Amino acid sequence: MTQQAEPHAIPDDAEGAAPEASGGAPAQVTHADGFGAAFCASMAAFCAETVIAVTVAVLVLLTREHDGIPNGVPLIAAVSLGVLLLTVMVSGFVTAATVMPALTLARRAARRRGRPDGWLWTAGAVPVVSATTVAAFGAVAALGSFSFARPLSYLVWWGALTVGMLPAALAGRAAARRVHEGRQGSVARRVTRNGALAWLAIGALGATAYGTGLVSVYEPPRLTKSDIAGTWTDGRGGTVKLDSDGLAIANGLDNYIWDGTGKDLPKDCDGSGTWTVMKDSGRVQGVSMRISSCELSRDWSVIGTEKAPRIFHEIGKPGSGKRYVLTKVVRHKKR
Numbered sequence: 335m336t337q338q339a340e341p342h343a344i345p346d347d348a349e350g351a352a353p354e355a356s357g358g359a360p361a362q363v364t365h366a367d368g369f370g371a372a373f374c375a376s377m378a379a380f381c382a383e384t385v386i387a388v389t390v391a392v393l394v395l396l397t398r399e400h401d402g403i404p405n406g407v408p409l410i411a412a413v414s415l416g417v418l419l420l421t422v423m424v425s426g427f428v429t430a431a432t433v434m435p436a437l438t439l440a441r442r443a444a445r446r447r448g449r450p451d452g453w454l455w456t457a458g459a460v461p462v463v464s465a466t467t468v469a470a471f472g473a474v475a476a477l478g479s480f481s482f483a484r485p486l487s488y489l490v491w492w493g494a495l496t497v498g499m500l501p502a503a504l505a506g507r508a509a510a511r512r513v514h515e516g517r518q519g520s521v522a523r524r525v526t527r528n529g530a531l532a533w534l535a536i537g538a539l540g541a542t543a544y545g546t547g548l549v550s551v552y553e554p555p556r557l558t559k560s561d562i563a564g565t566w567t568d569g570r571g572g573t574v575k576l577d578s579d580g581l582a583i584a585n586g587l588d589n590y591i592w593d594g595t596g597k598d599l600p601k602d603c604d605g606s607g608t609w610t611v612m613k614d615s616g617r618v619q620g621v622s623m624r625i626s627s628c629e630l631s632r633d634w635s636v637i638g639t640e641k642a643p644r645i646f647h648e649i650g651k652p653g654s655g656k657r658y659v660l661t662k663v664v665r666h667k668k669r
Contacts, residue, residue, distance in 0.1 A: 368509060368510030368511065368512070368513035368514050369434075369510070371509040371510060371512065371513045371520070371521065371522070372433075372434070372437060372506035372507065372509045372510040373429055373430075373434065373506070374509070374520075374522040375502075375505040375506050375508065375509035375520075375521040375522040375525055376425075376429040376433040376434070376502040376503065376505055376506035376509075377422070377425045377426055377429050377502075377522075378505070378521075378522040378523075378525040378526045378529070379501050379502035379505040379506075379525050379529075380421075380424075380425035380428055380429060380498070380502050381421055381422060381425045381526075381529070382525060382526065382528070382529025382530075382532070382533070383498055383501065383502070383529075384421045384424075384425065385418075385421065385529065385533055386529065386532055386533050386536060388417065388421075389533060389536055389537060389540070390536060393536075393540040393543075393544075396544070396551045396552065397549055397550065397551065397552055398552055399552055399637050399638070400552060428498075428499075428502075429502065429506075431467065432463050432464060432467050432495070432499055433499060433502050433503050433506055434506070435463050436456065436459040436460050436462075436463040436499065436503050437456060437459070437503060437506055437507060437510065439459040439462065439463060440455035440456040440458070440459040440507070441455075443455055443458075443459065451507075453504060453507060456503050456504060456507045457500065457503075457504070459503075460496055460499045460500050460503050461492075461496045463499070464492055464495040464496045464499055465492055467495060468488055468491050468492045468495060469488075472488055472491075505521055505522075505525050508521050509521035509522065554619075554635075554636050554637055554638075555636060555637075555638055555639050555640040555643050556617065556618070556640065557618045557636060557640070557643060558618065559578070559611050559618070560578065561618075561640075561643065562576060562611055562618070562621055562643075563576050563577060563578040564576060564662055564663065565662070565663040566645065566660035566661065566662050566663065567660060567661060567663055568587070568588060568658065568659065568660055568661075569661065570588075571586050572584075572585070572586040572587040572588050572602075572603075573585050573586065573587065573663075574587050574623070574660065576609050576621070576623075580608050580609060580610060581606060581607075581608065581609075582606065582607045582608055582609040582623055582624075582625060583605075583606045584603045584604055584605055584606070584607070584625050584628070584630070585604055586602050586603075586604065587602070587603040587604075587625075587630070588600035588601070588602070588603070588658055589601050589602070589603040589628050589629070589630045590649045590658060591629070598649045598650055600658075601628070602628075603625060603627075603628035603630045604627070604628065605625050605626075605627030605628055606625065606627070607623065607624045607625030607626055607627070607630070608623075608624050609621055609622065609623045609624070610622050612633060618636060619635065619636060620633055620634050620635045620636050620645065621633070621634040621636070621645055622634075632647050633647065634646060634647050634660070635647070638661075642661070642662075642664075643661075643662050644659050644660065644661050644662070645659070645660050646658060646659040646660070
């Protein structure tokens with residue numbers, strides 16, 4: 335009875351080898367291209383860059399004017415988890431859209447020149463791919479808004495994307511070469527470890543700086559009702575006078591009214607009304623202003639400093655970051 339060889343009887347080291355024709359031709363073993371390793375290493379690098387950049391930005395912005403930081407451990411944990419998940423998702427998208435094409439471009443360009451795929455080829459491909467990406471997304475954004483951004487904006491985005499892509503692309507190249515050469519170890523794990531150590535070091539430095547009082551967290555000015563009373567201006571001719579008895583007199587103040595198309599259009603507000611301070615735990619947090627003649631009904635938040643206080647309210651869509659700001663007119667005493 336004749337036995338037949340089964341497919342699983344092929345040895346592992348013969349996988350990918352060319353069949354022997356005659357005389358026993360030497361087997362040729364194929365190597366993996368390292369795509370998966372390169373993708374993971376690039377994502378790890380992007381995540382590390384983003385987490386470190388966000389941490390540095392938070393440490394710096396704490397000293398600047400802000401509307402407040404989240405309070406409570408559950409809220410902070412939820413915000414941190416959301417940011418981390420968003421970072422992973424964006425890192426995967428950017429890796430697929432930019433880094434992997436850059437690695438492919440570098441490899442093909444080196445092959446055409448008949449040279450080895452060195453890291454300089456990868457470094458040279460990164461700005462080319464980032465420029466193409468910015469041009470593509472800029473064109474889509476221009477079609478959506480029917481207008482192009484300022485040329486400097488595209489240049490800034492190109493520079494930022496190039497700087498962010500370069501470490502990720504080099505990490506991806508190193509991971510792919512390690513797999514192709516059959517070497518042990520994971521570049522993604524190494525990048526994650528080094529990134530975590532760098533993040534801990536930056537966090538420790540920031541905590542030390544704030545804990546020792548070298549830098550201080552910004553706090554809104556501590557004002558009283560008498561501090562709020564006075565004349566406020568938007569710097570464009572619009573003013574409102576807040577009397578100490580609660581009377582508000584507006585002259586050319588911008589009143590942003592929803593026009594039904596998704597925009598707030600300013601209209602001049604002239605007339606008199608009332609105002610009162612808004613308090614939280616006995617501390618003045620803002621000003622509530624009502625002027626019926628121009629249908630102005632706004633709550634203004636207090637920012638700035640004790641010497642230069644300002645009040646503002648948000649305009650446009652929630653979270654747009656656009657504000658209508660009034661600055662108090664300070665009359666210096668003549669000597």
